[in-house]
Amino acid sequence: MKFISIALFIGLSILFACAFQEQVPESSQIVNGTLGEKLNEKLTPFVEKILADHDCKSSVAIGITKGDEIIYAKAFGYANLAKKEPATLNTKYHMSSISKTFVASAIVKLQEQGKLNIDDRIIDHLPYFKLKSPEYKDITIKQLLTHSSGLPQHLGLDEWKKPSYDEEALERYVKKASDYELEFDPGAQFSYSDVGFNTLGDIISKASGMTFENYVEEHILKPSGMEGATFLKPEYLPEHWAAPYIIGTTTQEWKYYPYNRMYAPSNALSASVLDMCNWGMINLNHGTLKNLKVLDSASYDLLFNPWFDTPWNEKIGFSWFLQHYEGMKTILHTGADIGFESQLIMYPEEDISIAVMANRAYSRTARIANASMEIIKDLEVKSYNVSARFPFAKSYEENGLEAAKIEWKKLFKDTTDIYYANEWEMNIIGHGLIFTGEYEKALEIFNFNIECFPKSGNVYDSYGDALLAKGDTLMAITYFRKAMEVDSTFTEPISKLENLGQ
DSSP states (O other), rough: OOOOOOOOBBBOOOOSSOOOOOOOOOOOOOOOHHHHHHHHHHHHHHHHHHHHTTTTTTEEEEEEETTTTEEEEEEEEETTTTTEEEEOOOOOOEOOOHHHHHHHHHHHHHHHHSOOOOOHHHHHHHHTOOOOGGGGGOBHHHHHHEEEEEEOOSOOOOOOOOOOTTTTHHHHHHHGGOOOOOOOOOSSSOOOHHHHHHHHHHHHHHHHHHOOOHIIIIIIIGTTTTOOOOOOOOOOOOOOOOOOOESSSSSOOOSSSOOOOHHHHHHEEOOOHHHHHHHHHHHHHHTTEEEEEEEOGGGHHHHTOEEEEEEEEEEEEEOEEEEETTTTTEEEEEETTTTTTEEEEEEEETTTTEEEEESSSSOOHHHHHHHHHHHHOOOOOOOOOTTTTTHHHHHHHHHHHHHHHHHHHHHOOOOOSEEEEHHHHHHHHHHHHTTTTTTHHHHHHHHHHHEEEEEEEHHHHHHHHHHHHHHHHHHHHHOOOOOOOHOOOOTTTHHHHHTTTO
């Protein structure tokens, strides 16, 4: 199956009266002022309904700031279903790619300190960095910060199941790039790259003489008042950290966690909604918040400058996406990994930041974030559609596959636009079941998808994925080949077959 990464994500929030983050009582929420009351009246029931519609038994946390105050913050659902542990404003979430905004600030901080320049080349700081393409020698720090370096998005590693925790992990990761080629000449175009930001993490370490995590903690997190946030994770899940959940036909905890110290710069930040509110406020105020200071104000001319065009006709600064919503300027980043999704959206002209985080994918954090601003600005709150896989999954668990098929076909013909049904939604169910080790269920679901969409190469490819995960390599090869026979333009099985020696 071809996964489509959606990058629309934020984080959440609280106010600081001193340089230390106050821990809010576990049972509390924040509702402050007229705007806070309006959000509590309108946003709270909206969130409760959207979570119910999407069978979200895990959690979502929201934080909204205006000026130097948190006007609304609330956590919904469970941080840990097995322990029946409710999410609170202090629960830490995996922030995924929002982590990149902290990397960008750390690079700019090092430039303030005279330890590097954004026009430096990678090889000026990492002499062991190399790729097969000779142009790698020309890649600059600025190009890494704007995703215009030509580096691939990933290095093809699947390391969640065997993570590294040692201090040498980042350098090992960077050295693995020697097996790869550039996708285009440095500076020629935009292409999102986790590899680039992990490389920046190693540059931060070498330029500062500290580990990446220690430098960011001492020079970015603590000065921002984010005392509880961290880029490190022990081998166990700490107390008050949200557990990651996957939804197939039911919501289940993923037995791994999306952490590997090799990838820490691009995605490993763990933070609470209170932490992320502080991050929103201090960025909107260009580096200061009350008696806190993280960067010089002039550094935000670099961070928020529209350096490069994106394929969707907006701009990118240093890690931050510079976009618009309902005619309003936004500065944002999003995040998504197995078991988590997040959003952080800042509205500089309104002096508002909105953070939303969840410990299950498909929790509609982007719609929640946008609805928050619609309510604040007295705009009509946009309706949303619901994937037919949610009622399908409910029917499957309660009444079996045949009843679920009837439900799916009914919703597929639905003309009210409340539900949407397509092969990709069915695939999401099946791949969720692969992640949770329920291979027979996955094969049932994928087989039904083949019945519904027999001319799609994608559905045969997904059936092959389930067979391969189950250990039936020969039949998996058969279905990968079938996928390309059905659709000669569908090329995803090629690399899978090559990996299997075909």
